[in-house]
Amino acid sequence: MASDIINNIKRIKQRIIEAEKQYGREEGSVKLMAVSKFHSVEEIQKAIANGVYLFGENRVQEAIAKFPELIQTFPHIKLHMIGSLQRNKVKVILPIVTCIESIDRIELLEEIDKYATKLQKKIEVLFEVHTGEESKSGFTSFEKLCEAIEYAKNSKFIVPKGFMTMAPFTEDEELIRESFKKLRQTAKDVKKKFPSLKLTEFSMGMSNDFEIAISEGSTIVRIGTSIFGERVYD
Numbered sequence: 001m002a003s004d005i006i007n008n009i010k011r012i013k014q015r016i017i018e019a020e021k022q023y024g025r026e027e028g029s030v031k032l033m034a035v036s037k038f039h040s041v042e043e044i045q046k047a048i049a050n051g052v053y054l055f056g057e058n059r060v061q062e063a064i065a066k067f068p069e070l071i072q073t074f075p076h077i078k079l080h081m082i083g084s085l086q087r088n089k090v091k092v093i094l095p096i097v098t099c100i101e102s103i104d105r106i107e108l109l110e111e112i113d114k115y116a117t118k119l120q121k122k123i124e125v126l127f128e129v130h131t132g133e134e135s136k137s138g139f140t141s142f143e144k145l146c147e148a149i150e151y152a153k154n155s156k157f158i159v160p161k162g163f164m165t166m167a168p169f170t171e172d173e174e175l176i177r178e179s180f181k182k183l184r185q186t187a188k189d190v191k192k193k194f195p196s197l198k199l200t201e202f203s204m205g206m207s208n209d210f211e212i213a214i215s216e217g218s219t220i221v222r223i224g225t226s227i228f229g230e231r232v233y234d
């Protein structure tokens with residue numbers, strides 16, 4: 001319900017501010033992303049009207065059905081691709097996203113480079129790292145991750161910004177925390193090899209674990225259910 005969305009956004013923003021305070025994070029250092037998959041354009045508009053400007057979608061078809069018009073009406077909003085991406089979908093998603101968070105192989109970057117060059121559009125990327133047993137996506141090899149970062153570094157239109165991960169789906173807080181710590185450690189190791197890159201974004205934390213993520217250094221929390229309610233899969 002629309003009134004729920006308004007209250008949910010207020011509540012989540014408040015919880016982010018409190019977590020920033022509690023864990024010694026700088027005020028405003030954590031961005032709120034509304035994950036709008038399976039939710040309607042009307043619901044997204046409600047979120048926009050209540051100050052949300054960053055959105056995440058994980059399926060290309062759905063994103064290109066909903067967002068081109070929204071972006072035209074609200075040019076200040078940003079859309080990030082957060083789901084696993086097939087090479088042949090890169091071409092259609094690039095015009096409507098500012099960032100692809102789910103880079104898990106170099107082949108995707110080659111495709112992004114090709115079409116970003118055609119569009120003459122800078123595309124930010126985050127490198128998705130596999131940090132928890134239950135999630136399937138993300139780099140598992142540090143060498144492959146570094147090869148991908150090297151490629152991104154040398155591309156004119158790809159802007160490497162940082163890292164993304166999904167914690168395991170579990171009630172076990174320590175397992176979740178381990179996952180976020182792993183991402184931070186991987187980032188540290190990467191930064192030793194690429195001291196010139198500003199890899200400052202950490203996209204980690206969802207409805208159930210974003211406060212843990214903030215305590216571990218998250219800069220983008222990806223919130224779906226706690227803003228829009230349960231998703232109805234048809």
Ligand SMILES: *Cc1c(COP(=O)(O)O)cnc(C)c1O
Nearest residue numbers: 035058082206207222223224225
């Ligand atoms: C769906 C999704 C989210 C949001 O999950 P909620 O638990 O609904 O907050 C965050 N990140 C990714 C990659 C997702 O696919």
